[in-house]
Amino acid sequence: MKTKELRNLSKEELLQKERTLKEELFKLNMQRYGARVEKPHMFSLVKRDIARIKTILNEKKEKLNG
Numbered sequence: 001m002k003t004k005e006l007r008n009l010s011k012e013e014l015l016q017k018e019r020t021l022k023e024e025l026f027k028l029n030m031q032r033y034g035a036r037v038e039k040p041h042m043f044s045l046v047k048r049d050i051a052r053i054k055t056i057l058n059e060k061k062e063k064l065n066g
Helices: 003-007 011-034 042-065
Strands: none
Touching: 003 042, 011 042
16 A cells, blocks of 8 residues: 555554454465565565554654654
């Protein structure tokens, strides 16, 4: 997901998106330990998207406080 798209979302939408990405990462980890992972590149993509969302949430928080 692009950063510009994420910046246009509200705080609640970002939190919901983060939750779904964390669930997806959990499922990928379960595949890793249970069987073969079909798309191993998804680990880094999902982690990167979670980091982007956290960064944008932090920026919005700082913007409101400062």
